[in-house]
Amino acid sequence: MNQPSTQMPPTRMPVAILALAAGCFGIGTTEFVVMGLLPDVAGDLGVTIPQAGLLVTAYAVGVVIGAPLMAMATARLPRKGALLGLMGVFILGNLACAAAPTYGLMMAARIFTAFAHAAFMGIGAVVAADLAPPNKRAQAMALTLTGLTIANVLGVPGGTAFGHWAGWRMTFVGVAGIGAVAGLAVLLLVPKMPALKVQSMAREFAVLKRPQVLLGMAMSAMSAASLFSVYTYITPLLASNAGMAAAAITAALVLFGVGFTLGGLIGGRLADWHQMRAMQGGFVVVALLLVLFTVSSGHMVTAIATMILWGIASFAVVAPLQMRVIDKAHGAPNLASTINHAGFNIGCASGAFLGGIPLSLGADYTTVPWVGAGIALLAFVTALLAERSDRAAPLPAAAE
Missing domain, CATH: 1.20.1250.20 (MFS general substrate transporter like domains)
Structure with missing residues (x-):
């Protein structure tokens, strides 16, 4: 005789949220760390400091453009796979920033990196809410986004100091390393979750x-x-x-x-x-x-x-x-x-x-x-x- 399921909803915050927060930490760091490195970037790429400052604006533009595009690209993917793919974009983008030989290529690399921003944080927020106990869904989302706020406290000043010591390009290599750690954490800690049913993008x-x-x-x-x-x-x-x-x-x-x-x-x-x-x-x-x-x-x-x-x-x-x-x-x-x-x-x-x-x-x-x-x-x-x-x-x- 079949017994009814006795599986209870979770009562504690899942450890997977730490993986999502790590990804948000990397995203928050790469978005703003360039502000503390503007003189170094400008001098190396042969542009003025105001021109180098446009790399911050370019990232924001990339977030806005990339949001609907990446939402469509990941709509039918299992959510864990989508998160891993977005971390891959993030890692490649930061490595491209580190290697960019010209200002134009650096601008393109910043925009490409930003494509992962809104989609990772958006899907991550939904995943965190779905994994959490029903009465702690918003708290789970808040914990995920804590990675973004900690990036402003530790990641940005730390990345700036590291860039002044080792060179600004090594800062982006380091941020790519953060992305690799976050991606590994997603792989190991986030459970498999099916894609949401999408009838049509319209x-x-x-x-x-x-x-x-x-x-x-x-x-x-x-x-x-x-x-x-x-x-x-x-x-x-x-x-x-x-x-x-x-x-x-x-x-x-x-x-x-x-x-x-x-x-x-x-x-x-x-x-x-x-x-x-x-x-x-x-x-x-x-x-x-x-x-x-x-x-x-x-x-x-x-x-x-x-x-x-x-x-x-x-x-x-x-x-x-x-x-x-x-x-x-x-x-x-x-x-x-x-x-x-x-x-x-x-x-x-x-x-x-x-x-x-x-x-x-x-x-x-x-x-x-x-x-x-x-x-x-x-x-x-x-x-x-x-x-x-x-x-x-x-x-x-x-x-x-």
Whole structure:
């Protein structure tokens, strides 16, 4: 006589999340490490520092272009195989950066590397949520994305220091090594998972017409724009307002990165409690902290304290936003999660532009946090509209 299955859902976080976090660590490191190596890269490739700075922009463009392309390319693949393939792209791209003999080839290698970014993080987030206990899905996603925040605390400064010692090309070799370790961890730790059923790519992309999905992506972009409208100019802001030296600013940025990490973990717990309240409350707190920063940035101690809290609040909304997009994108979670990460990069670029507007008009740096606060309040209003949209056209959601 056949007995009913007694297999219980998992109650602990799976160790596979460590492999996904390792991949995110490598991705976060390669995205931003070039900023600390600009003079070395520019001198070696025979370009100006502003031209070398476009390698950061090129990566962001690659993320945005690569997101839908890689989503389509991996749609019918088993998810473990897709993650391994994307790590392969990441490794090859970084090795190509290390070997690039000319500026043009370096630019192409950066764009190619970025193709793995959104797809790995998007599919990784879905895999983490599916492997986790039902009441800890957002926390699992947050732990995966912790690799990205730790990259800003350890990977970027460590890679910069290594590049100054061994040469900038060796930094990219080292990052490729991180990708190899992450790929091996995925191979050994992530269980085999079947591909999601995809009837047609047209139906997959039709999910992007849903108001709940679009509003979720818009909030992700606005959260990034709010952050980078200020973060882009944080060094001159601290130097001019608080009179902080370079060493003190570096320490402040490390503590800011610690705030990112704490915020991501807190946000995962809040999202498992209530996605919408976590988002709405987070946006309001970010806005208030940025208003406070216009005053607190005038003194080193208060500036750093505010930055830590701002870092926590900014990343506390990331897991709720990602979880919401996945929950609302029934039938195409991989695609929606991947494109949501591309939207985050669009927010990064637009935030830097918006934050620079008052400066280009002759205003001082204390006006920049007002821009970030305004964008955060706009995100809060969008969250209210999203909640209204839920009531008008409800969809079943896993974490509401």
